[in-house]
Amino acid sequence: MKKWFSHIFKVPMLLVLLFVVLIYGFPALGKDAEVDEFAIVTAIGLDRGENDEVDLSLLTFMPVAEQNFKENYKVVKASGKSVLEAMDYAGLYLGREIGLNHVKMVVINEDYFTENASVEMDYLVRDKSLALSTSIICTDAKASEFLDAVQKMDSSSSIKVDDIITFNNKYIYSTESTFESFYKGLYSKTKSSLVSFISLVDNADEGLTADSSGGQSQNGSQGGQSSGGSGQSQNGSQGGQPNGQSQSSKGGQKEQGEANKSSQNEEQSQNGEQSQNSSQGGGGGSQGGALINDGKSILCKNAQMVASLSNNDMKNINLASGAFKKGTIIIENFSDDVFKNARLTFDIQNISVRRKVQFKNGQPIVNLSLKLYVKLLEAKEEDLEIKENIDIKNISKKAIDALTEKVKSSIADGINLLREYRCDILKIYTLLNNSHPFETKKFMESLEDEGNFLSSVIFKVSPRIYSV
Amino acid sequence: MKSVNVYQTAIMLFIIVFANKILLLPSLLYRTASAESVFCYLIAFTLEILLLTLFIFLKRKYSTSFSSLIKAKLGKISMVVFYVLLMIFFFCKCVLIYNVTYIFFKDLIYKNSGSFLFIICFLPITNYLAFSSFRVLGRTCQIFFPIILVVLIFCTVTSLVGVNDIPLFFTTGAGDVFLATIKHISSFGDFVFLFVFMDKIEFKAGDGKKLYFFALIAILFVLTLAVAFYFSYTYTSFMHPYAIFETMGKVKDYGGLGRIDSVAVVLVIILTYLQMAIYLKSFVCCFCEVFPKLNSTYALISFDLTFLAVVYLLIRNLEKTVLYAESVLPYFSLISFFLVPLCAIIFLVAKDKKEGK
Numbered sequence: 001m002k003k004w005f006s007h008i009f010k011v012p013m014l015l016v017l018l019f020v021v022l023i024y025g026f027p028a029l030g031k032d033a034e035v036d037e038f039a040i041v042t043a044i045g046l047d048r049g050e051n052d053e054v055d056l057s058l059l060t061f062m063p064v065a066e067q068n069f070k071e072n073y074k075v076v077k078a079s080g081k082s083v084l085e086a087m088d089y090a091g092l093y094l095g096r097e098i099g100l101n102h103v104k105m106v107v108i109n110e111d112y113f114t115e116n117a118s119v120e121m122d123y124l125v126r127d128k129s130l131a132l133s134t135s136i137i138c139t140d141a142k143a144s145e146f147l148d149a150v151q152k153m154d155s156s157s158s159i160k161v162d163d164i165i166t167f168n169n170k171y172i173y174s175t176e177s178t179f180e181s182f183y184k185g186l187y188s189k190t191k192s193s194l195v196s197f198i199s200l201v202d203n204a205d206e207g208l209t210a211d212s213s214g215g216q217s218q219n220g221s222q223g224g225q226s227s228g229g230s231g232q233s234q235n236g237s238q239g240g241q242p243n244g245q246s247q248s249s250k251g252g253q254k255e256q257g258e259a260n261k262s263s264q265n266e267e268q269s270q271n272g273e274q275s276q277n278s279s280q281g282g283g284g285g286s287q288g289g290a291l292i293n294d295g296k297s298i299l300c301k302n303a304q305m306v307a308s309l310s311n312n313d314m315k316n317i318n319l320a321s322g323a324f325k326k327g328t329i330i331i332e333n334f335s336d337d338v339f340k341n342a343r344l345t346f347d348i349q350n351i352s353v354r355r356k357v358q359f360k361n362g363q364p365i366v367n368l369s370l371k372l373y374v375k376l377l378e379a380k381e382e383d384l385e386i387k388e389n390i391d392i393k394n395i396s397k398k399a400i401d402a403l404t405e406k407v408k409s410s411i412a413d414g415i416n417l418l419r420e421y422r423c424d425i426l427k428i429y430t431l432l433n434n435s436h437p438f439e440t441k442k443f444m445e446s447l448e449d450e451g452n453f454l455s456s457v458i459f460k461v462s463p464r465i466y467s468v
Numbered sequence: 469m470k471s472v473n474v475y476q477t478a479i480m481l482f483i484i485v486f487a488n489k490i491l492l493l494p495s496l497l498y499r500t501a502s503a504e505s506v507f508c509y510l511i512a513f514t515l516e517i518l519l520l521t522l523f524i525f526l527k528r529k530y531s532t533s534f535s536s537l538i539k540a541k542l543g544k545i546s547m548v549v550f551y552v553l554l555m556i557f558f559f560c561k562c563v564l565i566y567n568v569t570y571i572f573f574k575d576l577i578y579k580n581s582g583s584f585l586f587i588i589c590f591l592p593i594t595n596y597l598a599f600s601s602f603r604v605l606g607r608t609c610q611i612f613f614p615i616i617l618v619v620l621i622f623c624t625v626t627s628l629v630g631v632n633d634i635p636l637f638f639t640t641g642a643g644d645v646f647l648a649t650i651k652h653i654s655s656f657g658d659f660v661f662l663f664v665f666m667d668k669i670e671f672k673a674g675d676g677k678k679l680y681f682f683a684l685i686a687i688l689f690v691l692t693l694a695v696a697f698y699f700s701y702t703y704t705s706f707m708h709p710y711a712i713f714e715t716m717g718k719v720k721d722y723g724g725l726g727r728i729d730s731v732a733v734v735l736v737i738i739l740t741y742l743q744m745a746i747y748l749k750s751f752v753c754c755f756c757e758v759f760p761k762l763n764s765t766y767a768l769i770s771f772d773l774t775f776l777a778v779v780y781l782l783i784r785n786l787e788k789t790v791l792y793a794e795s796v797l798p799y800f801s802l803i804s805f806f807l808v809p810l811c812a813i814i815f816l817v818a819k820d821k822k823e824g825k
Contacts, residue, residue, distance in 0.1 A: 020588050125707070129579070132707065180704060187703035189636060430636045437638040 035063040038099035045107040045143030053079045056086035057144035075147045083123040100129040107143040118303035132180040141200035149289045164293050165196045172318045172327025173295030173311035192423035197296040207290035307421045316414030322353030336398040342381035346374040359439040370463040395467040407463040419454045471668045474675040476606030478682035479613045485686035487743045488655035490712040492568050494697045498705040500648035503635035508649040512656040513687050519659045522812040524676040533667035535757045555754040557803045562747040567789045569740040597745035598752050602668045619735040627696035627715035635702040654797030657804030661750045
């Protein structure tokens with residue numbers, strides 16, 4: 001023992017180790033596990049409440065250590081004069097601290113975007129526990145109802161609602177929508193950003209559906225306590241569209257959107273009563289519904305919504321930016337030696353966009369050179385008979401020309417849309433300023449309205465289509 | 469105190485280049501100088517290289533310690549004042565580096581743990597390294613150098629892969645760039661530790677190149693990481709206080725720990741230990757010059773007590789640390805970027821005159 005003590009004192013680091021074990025080791029054994037202290041929040045919903053209050057909804061689960069690990073989700077609702085106060089109340093209702101480290105999605109009611117959403121979002125950003133890569137979703141339904149629907153999604157289907165918009169930026173029809181992308185746009189010169197819009201509709205024929213039938217209805221009657229959600233069904237008519245995304249033709253979609261909206265308004269009034277009853281710490285409602293992420297986005301300037309963009313609008317804008325990896329281009333009523341009044345669907349395999357700026361007489365000219373690698377995968381016409389699957393592989397020059405015109409007109413539509421709403425989503429100002437800082441300064445000074453500079457920029461689009 | 473060879477010195481130089489520059493600094497610089505923050509790095513690093521050049525010239529001409537030189541040329545009182553200032557400088561740098569790392573870990577991993585846990589982790593080891601001979605510190609740095617290099621290369625490459633945007637340049641003028649440089653000059657000037665150990669470094673003809681090489685490689689790493697950071701986050705750079713951690717592609721995309729971002733955590737831990745040890749060793753060396761009758765034990769006790777008081781009473785969160793770094797520390801950087809170079813130039817010129825006669 002004496003030898004041991006003399007050894008210890010010769011090596012002071014061992015003393016430090018002993019000290020650390022005494023101070024931290026034994027108390028650690030008797031300490032509660034962190035999972036007993038925190039309620040894990042995976043999604044946050046924000047609604048505008050009465051008297052300028054914030055209605056906060058939290059999709060929460062309490063980790064319980066059992067033989068089989070089970071995530072018991074619950075939507076907790078609380079109101080407060082600020083997000084932080086509402087968060088505190090939610091913690092009181094739950095009897096635990098609110099842990100935001102696992103939040104993957106923040107759902108904000110579109111009412112917030114009609115004014116300035118950044119004020120409410122500010123707390124969430126200041127609190128460093130929320131990652132800036134957290135998705136933001138704007139919805140026309142109440143955010144609390146949205147989370148109720150999310151709660152009902154069946155976890156056994158392996159489709160996580162948190163992931164719905166994770167891959168939005170991969171598709172031509174949509175955009176990235178995270179706190180990071182939102183603030184990048186907000187703090188840029190033109191203060192423009194995009195946020196994904198997801199509708200919650202009842203009895204929809206498409207989208208990711210939260211069915212109120214089955215085991216979930218029981219949970220609903222238990223005050224919203226659910227066991228991993230239930231009753232998710234995906235509509236078979238989607239034909240393999242990922243994450244429940246569906247793309248319909250422009251006109252049809254608009255009509256459907258209107259229809260959905262009107263039916264939803266009716267639902268909202270019913271749900272309003274229901275959620276009031278279950279607020280102040282109550283569980284989720286019993287309504288089902290479908291979440292429709294069809295690429296619709298809202299265009300914000302100064303964190304305020306200026307326009308609602310359809311997936312077709314997003315497609316036009318994304319073609320000019322090249323910020324996507326998957327997508328299709330469709331040509332209607334195409335005729336050549338092979339096809340007659342056919343609908344050709346091209347799969348975009350790859351895209352590269354080079355942007356160059358030159359100034360002529362003080363006016364900026366932006367040259368957009370696109371290289372688009374496409375593959376003709378579908379052809380539909382009345383009398384077309386495909387004998388072998390290589391029949392439609394070769395694309396004629398006429399088809400290439402038609403495709404080129406289609407791309408040109410799409411980009412022109414996209415740019416005109418941005419001009420109309422004076423939002424520089426394509427970061428044209430950064431391009432101008434970085435390549436010709438002095439000319440850009442002069443150009444901007446020469447404008448009566450700097451915010452409308454996009455209207456004075458000439459765009460030259462030269463797409464080159466390659467068939468692969 | 470046993471001496472170290474120039475290779476070990478170059479490694480220490482390499483390690484100290486990263487002090488405070490790859491975590492908090494990029495986002496702080498962006499607040500004032502936007503994308504032109506890269507120029508702040510270039511200006512400050514140019515000054516650092518000039519400091520290194522002065523050291524190499526001085527080392528070639530004199531084999532004595534820097535304190536003996538000051539004592540001989542400017543008198544004992546000047547030497548004591550000078551070394552007291554250096555003591556304060558190294559103390560402040562040590563406090564800053566500890567706090568930045570502490571807040572980094574507290575924010576990201578150990579949210580509910582107190583400062584005491586971190587002090588227990590950091591102080592004994594750095595104390596031990598400072599208590600041991602200079603050679604022990606040099607060898608420890610040498611042992612960890614391959615790990616640091618591999619992790620750095622990994623982090624830099626991963627960061628570059630995440631670059632997908634272009635920041636808006638030319639939004640700030642030269643005034644903002646210089647203002648940002650002055651505000652954060654305290655994150656630089658680390659090469660001054662070489663002067664403190666001037667007589668403990670074995671230096672042969674041509675060894676200067678090794679020092680330049682290692683310093684420039686480290687500077688290149690810092691610049692690459694800063695550029696990758698600004699190109700990844702552009703307008704939101706100021707919202708990301710932990711640059712190297714956040715530039716790792718996976719962190720940006722998915723957030724949270726448990727993926728490749730933990731590699732950056734390893735780098736931060738190793739660098740913090742070694743940087744704190746270098747500062748602490750420099751502090752101890754200065755203390756022993758100021759109080760020749762007291763040994764390094766007294767130096768360490770004085771350091772630890774003051775350190776605990778400062779850490780506990782003054783700096784508890786990111787905002788206070790930033791305030792400390794931006795408003796208090798820049799004045800102490802005068803020591804490294806004004807007083808030390810001034811003395812070195814005087815000694816070099818004085819010698820030249822003597823030779824001329």
